[in-house]
Amino acid sequence: xxxxxxxxxxxxxxxxxxxxxxxxxxxxxxxxxxxxxxxxxxxxxxxxxxxxxxxxxxxxxxxxxxxxxxxxxxxxxxxxxxxxxxxxxxxxxxxxxxxxxxxxxxxxxxxxxxxxxxxxxxxxxxxxxxxxxxxxxxxxxxxxxxxxxxxxxxxxxxxxxxxxxxxxxxxxxxxxxxxxxxxxxxxxxxxxxxxxxxxxxxxxxxxxxxxxxxxxxxxxxxxxxxxxxxxxxxxxxxxxxxxxxxxxxxxxxxxxxxxxxxxxxxxxxxxxxxxxxxxxxxxxxxxxxxxxxxxxxxxxxxxxxxxxxxxxxxxxxxxxxxxxxxxxxxxxxxxxxxxxxxxxxxxxxxxxxxxxxxxxxxxxxxxxxxxxxxxxxxxxxxxxxxxxxxxxxxxxxxxxxxxxxxxxxxxxxxxxxxxxxxxxxxxxxxxxxxxxxxxxxxxxxxxxxxxxxxxxxxxxxxxxxxxxxxxxxxxxxxxxxxxxxxxxxxxxxxxxxxxxxxxxxxxxxxxxxxxxxxxx
Amino acid sequence: xxxxxxxxxxxxxxxxxxxxxxxxxxxxxxxxxxxxxxxxxxxxxxxxxxxxxxxxxxxxxxxxxxxxxxxxxxxxxxxxxxxxxxxxxxxxxxxxxxxxxxxxxxxxxxxxxxxxxxxxxxxxxxxxxxxxxxxxxxxxxxxxxxxxxxxxxxxxxxxxxxxxxxxxxxxxxxxxxxxxxxxxxxxxxxxxxxxxxxxxxxxxxxxxxxxxxxxxxxxxxxxxxxxxxxxxxxxxxxxxxxxxxxxxxx
Numbered sequence: 168x169x170x171x172x173x174x175x176x177x178x179x180x181x182x183x184x185x186x187x188x189x190x191x192x193x194x195x196x197x198x199x200x201x202x203x204x205x206x207x208x209x210x211x212x213x214x215x216x217x218x219x220x221x222x223x224x225x226x227x228x229x230x231x232x233x234x235x236x237x238x239x240x241x242x243x244x245x246x247x248x249x250x251x252x253x254x255x256x257x258x259x260x261x262x263x264x265x266x267x268x269x270x271x272x273x274x275x276x277x278x279x280x281x282x283x284x285x286x287x288x289x290x291x292x293x294x295x296x297x298x299x300x301x302x303x304x305x306x307x308x309x310x311x312x313x314x315x316x317x318x319x320x321x322x323x324x325x326x327x328x329x330x331x332x333x334x335x336x337x338x339x340x341x342x343x344x345x346x347x348x349x350x351x352x353x354x355x356x357x358x359x360x361x362x363x364x365x366x367x368x369x370x371x372x373x374x375x376x377x378x379x380x381x382x383x384x385x386x387x388x389x390x391x392x393x394x395x396x397x398x399x400x401x402x403x404x405x406x407x408x409x410x411x412x413x414x415x416x417x418x419x420x421x422x423x424x425x426x427x428x429x430x431x432x433x434x435x436x437x438x439x440x441x442x443x444x445x446x447x448x449x450x451x452x453x454x455x456x457x458x459x460x461x462x463x464x465x466x467x468x469x470x471x472x473x474x475x476x477x478x479x480x481x482x483x484x485x486x487x488x489x490x491x492x493x494x495x496x497x498x499x500x501x502x503x504x505x506x507x508x509x510x511x512x513x514x515x516x517x518x519x520x521x522x523x524x525x526x527x528x529x530x531x532x533x534x535x536x537x538x539x540x541x542x543x544x545x546x547x548x549x550x551x552x553x554x555x556x557x558x559x560x561x562x563x564x565x566x567x568x569x570x571x572x573x574x575x576x577x578x579x580x581x582x583x584x585x586x587x588x589x590x591x592x593x594x595x596x597x598x599x600x601x602x603x604x605x606x607x608x609x610x611x612x613x614x615x616x617x618x619x620x621x622x623x624x625x626x627x628x629x630x631x632x633x634x635x636x637x638x639x640x641x642x643x644x645x646x647x648x649x650x651x652x653x654x655x656x657x658x659x660x661x662x663x664x665x666x667x668x669x670x671x672x673x674x675x676x677x678x679x680x681x682x683x684x685x686x687x
Numbered sequence: 688x689x690x691x692x693x694x695x696x697x698x699x700x701x702x703x704x705x706x707x708x709x710x711x712x713x714x715x716x717x718x719x720x721x722x723x724x725x726x727x728x729x730x731x732x733x734x735x736x737x738x739x740x741x742x743x744x745x746x747x748x749x750x751x752x753x754x755x756x757x758x759x760x761x762x763x764x765x766x767x768x769x770x771x772x773x774x775x776x777x778x779x780x781x782x783x784x785x786x787x788x789x790x791x792x793x794x795x796x797x798x799x800x801x802x803x804x805x806x807x808x809x810x811x812x813x814x815x816x817x818x819x820x821x822x823x824x825x826x827x828x829x830x831x832x833x834x835x836x837x838x839x840x841x842x843x844x845x846x847x848x849x850x851x852x853x854x855x856x857x858x859x860x861x862x863x864x865x866x867x868x869x870x871x872x873x874x875x876x877x878x879x880x881x882x883x884x885x886x887x888x889x890x891x892x893x894x895x896x897x898x899x900x901x902x903x904x905x906x907x908x909x910x911x912x913x914x915x916x917x918x919x920x921x922x923x924x925x926x927x928x929x930x931x932x933x934x935x936x937x
Contacts, residue, residue: 198916203872204854206831208764273702275693275715276741281733349885353862356855356878363878421916427876433913435815436887481838481860488831492766528738534747535710537774538767539760543704555699567920571698591734 171589173582177287182577184290185265189574190566191310192262195425196549197567203542204361208492210541212360212499214270218529219504221267224260225285226594227511227521228292234625235514237292241299242637243513245318246629247451255364256300257308258424259506261293265575269548272556272576279556279576280587286578296510303641314421316369319382320631320641322660322672323453324372327380327411327443329666329679332462333686336437340462343469344442348410350476351385357483358387358396360499364506367426371419375680378440379419381428383410388476389609392508394523395498397605399482402475405446406609409454413441441686444468449512449620451611452629456663462687496533497525497599515625517617519604524597549574630659648672690729691719706758713749717741750774765830781830785901788827790849790871795897796928804933805906808898810926811891812914814875814884820910821889823847823866825903825931828858837861847905853877853892862886867907869894869929875914891927904935 203209231240241256268286271277297307303320306312319327334341355365365386371379389403390396414430417438421429428434444465445454458468487495501523511517547553552565552572563571581587608620615623630636639652647653649672657672666682667674674682693715702708721740725732732740759776762768768775780788798807823845828834834857842848842864850858853873858865862882868890870879875892883890889909899905911927918925 194920198876198920203763203852203877204856205763205765205829205852206854206857208767209854210763274711275691275718276737277733278692278729345885345887349863349882352885353855353859353882356882357859361854361856361878363881427881429916433815435884477860484834484838484856484860487856488835490766492764492770495764495766531741531743532746534743534750535714537750537760538763540706540710542761542763544702544707544710547702547704547707551703553703555693555696555701558696558699560698588730588733 171284173283173287173587175580175583178578178580178582180294181287181290184261184294185286185575185577186573187308187311188258188261188265191308191424192258192549193552193565193574194310194567195258195423206487207361207495207499208536208538208541209361209499210545211536211538212496213503213545214536214541215496215500215525215529215533216503217263217267217270218532219267219500219526220260220263221271221282222526222528222591223504223521223594224264224289224507225282225590228260228289230521231510231514231516232292234516237295237510238299239632240510240513241296242302243629243632244509245300245302245320246453246631247447247449247513255506255509256293256296259364259503261290263503263506264289266548269554269556269575270544273548273554280579280582282589282591283578283582283587284589285591309422309424314423315371316422316426317372318369319372320660321644322657324380325674325676325679326454326660326664326667327382328372328374328413328676329682330456330459330664331411331413331441331443331686332465333441335440340442340466340469341436341439343466343473344410344439345436347469347473347476348383350473350480351388351408354388354476354480354483355385357480357487358393359502360487360495362499362502363425363427364502368422368428369426370422371414371428374413374676378413378415379417380441381412381414381419383412384408384426385410388479390605390607390614391609392505392517392523392604393498393502394599394601394604395483395486397602397607399486400479403479403609404475405457407446407448408457408472409445409447411441411443411445412439414438415440446611448611449509449624450627453660454663455611456665459665491600493533493600496536497601500525500529501599501601512620512624515621517621517624519617520597521594523604524599526597527595528591530598631656644672690727691715691722692729693718706753709753710749713752714746717745717749780827781832785827787900789898789900790851790896792871792895792897794895796895796926797897800933804935805930806898806933807928808905808931809869809894809896809929811869811894811896811907811929812875812925813909813911813927814880814890814892814913815909816911816913817889817909821847821867821907823905823907825849825869825899825901825905827901828861831857834858834861837864847907849896849899850879853879855879855882862888867909869896869899869905869907871896874919876916876919891929894929896929899929899931900936902936904932906930906932 304317309316359365367384370381385408389406391406417430419430444457447454458464505522508522559571606616653672661667725736762775795809800806826846828848847867848865849869851871855878873892908927914925
């Protein structure tokens with residue numbers, strides 16, 4: 168039995184983090200989407216994933232944290248430019264865990280004062296990661312920033328800005344980019360079993376008085392973590408692709424923690440006036456340009472990738488359409504549960520058994536999860552908040568709806584009087600009725616075995632996350648742009664840039680715009 | 688079991704859904720039994736003994752009891768009703784019976800035909816406003832078998848797909864070929880709404896429809912304003928109309 172002391176400040180902070188997520192989760196769930204599918208049993212697999220998260224996340228974040236602290240992973244991810252979409256760490260990791268906890272409380276299988284160390288540890292890991300990931304904008308979430316995500320440092324925004332090609336609706340590049348983004352979005356929904364986990368937007372960044380930039384990421388596109396992409400995605404050459412987009416005549420006033428945005432006026436394709444294309448992963452120092460050497464090369468690359476993605480979509484759809492309900496449940500639940508799996512890749516401790524299996528403690532609930540019950544319960548859990556555990560005294564008025572309700576139950580402070588349990592305990596075996604994962608991982612360094620991928624991840628750090636540079640932040644840079652270390656940071660970021668290679672840290676936004684020379 | 692926490696909730700009572708409450712009450716009954724069986728020490732029970740005492744068989748028994756009472760589940764994924772037809776309400780309008788099938792949604796707003804023969808047959812939430820209304824041929828797309836058929840044979844030109852799936856996966860390989868979409872679910876932020884926007888395909892989400900038959904000529908008021916997040920949050924009506932042409936069929 169752990170002798171760890173739990174303190175009052177720890178509980179205060181944990182509950183504040185829980186409440187912050189509860190407020191935002193309600194807003195996201197009632198305003199952003201009604202997620203359903205005639206193909207996938209979406210609500211059933213979501214509920215299954217919440218059980219998985221509750222039983223496994225505490226041990227998994229402790230394991231990852233032991234290999235690499237959460238704040239260091241946040242720093243590395245920010246500089247690698249890899250998949251760390253807000254839906255994953257900004258919302259999914261803590262929310263899936265808390266939703267699993269809330270579910271079990273309502274099943275009569277968990278008290279609010281159970282698994283206290285687990286709750287504290289998951290929320291603390293989340294907090295440290297988020298603060299590091301959002302270091303440049305100084306917030307813990309997009310919602311805390313008024314729904315904005317300015318994750319990137321100036322040196323990276325400058326490269327995106329400088330190298331993107333101008334385009335207008337109807338021209339070849341615009342058409343090709345638009346077709347790719349539509350096809351890749353659709354492919355992403357299919358990869359992630361109807362969730363939006365494979366695509367993500369961040370920003371906006373101000374390019375000029377009339378232009379803003381959105382950074383759109385497409386992730387997990389090739390043979391990598393998900394067993395259902397083995398073979399069918401072999402032709403997709405990049406696991407992650409990023410499209411920086413300049414938009415004009417349209418202000419992005421909301422970028423939420425699921426990575427979707429709102430604009431005024433309504434965003435349409437003709438607002439896109441500039442695009443670029445990059446790839447990145449756990450082994451890249453920043454973003455690597457894809458066919459950015461010329462407008463024609465970029466246009467052709469978008470067109471080829473569109474056809475590749477459509478082909479993979481058709482193959483994957485046929486595979487999924489032949490699945491049993493249990494296979495669909497497993498794939499969907501694993502997609503949700505594994506939303507934060509890339510923290511283990513960065514830490515170099517990713518294991519298939521940890522992230523691609525359904526824990527036996529979660530498996531036992533499967534007979535409950537018919538479509539009607541799952542839809543009704545999920546609607547109460549994240550929409551109407553009418554489960555008994557979510558009801559507060561009648562004087563209460565929650566954020567966004569004034570109901571006497573709270574999506575996620577706080578830890579009771581009576582824990583300090585000693586009546587509580589600490590943890591769900593160590594990992595237990597998991598299983599899956601999907602085909603076993605092939606040992607093939609598409610990376611920026613080729614197709615690797617998992618052991619080799621983990622080894623290279625452990626050995627690698629982007630320059631900006633190494634000991635000599637890690638704390639040279641944007642505030643330091645403001646007063647040290649001529650410092651050799653600032654030059655080194657900028658030149659590393661610029662190493663693959665068509666326009667900025669070797670230009671260093673002294674450029675302003677106006678200099679970048681002048682260098683663009685019309686964006687050709 | 689007087690000290691069972693679920694029996695001492697001052698502010699919460701029952702779930703709003705009778706089905707949810709039925710399941711959860713049954714689970715709690717089983718927990719009470721198992722806790723008593725284990726000796727009543729919650730701390731020893733919660734993460735240890737309960738795993739052996741509350742098993743998959745217990746949850747399967749609860750499911751069986753609900754079905755024994757005559758309840759049949761509403762289905763949302765086709766695979767669910769296909770694998771357990773005895774547990775779910777039957778599915779209609781999926782393929783063979785399309786000639787006689789039509790969506791009949793309770794909230795559908797209808798009106799008699801105007802001078803040009805257009806009879807209003809529903810409303811929906813417009814995803815993106817366009818300059819001109821859209822006219823096309825209604826075709827229901829509700830099963831993977833239909834999608835596979837269209838994937839093989841191609842989608843007929845001018846098809847306005849009538850769908851009850853707001854997701855982006857069922858129609859994934861053929862969505863690009865639709866001229867328009869009438870979706871009887873979701874919101875403009877649902878995945879199908881996002882994808883139709885990306886593909887520049889006119890689309891109404893959350894459509895409430897009545898009387899549209901396979902092959903009918905239909906018109907969508909895609910010139911209407913797009914429904915906003917604020918409108919959803921505050922329950923403000925922002926709908927666009929759908930008409931069918933009397934007697935016109937492909």
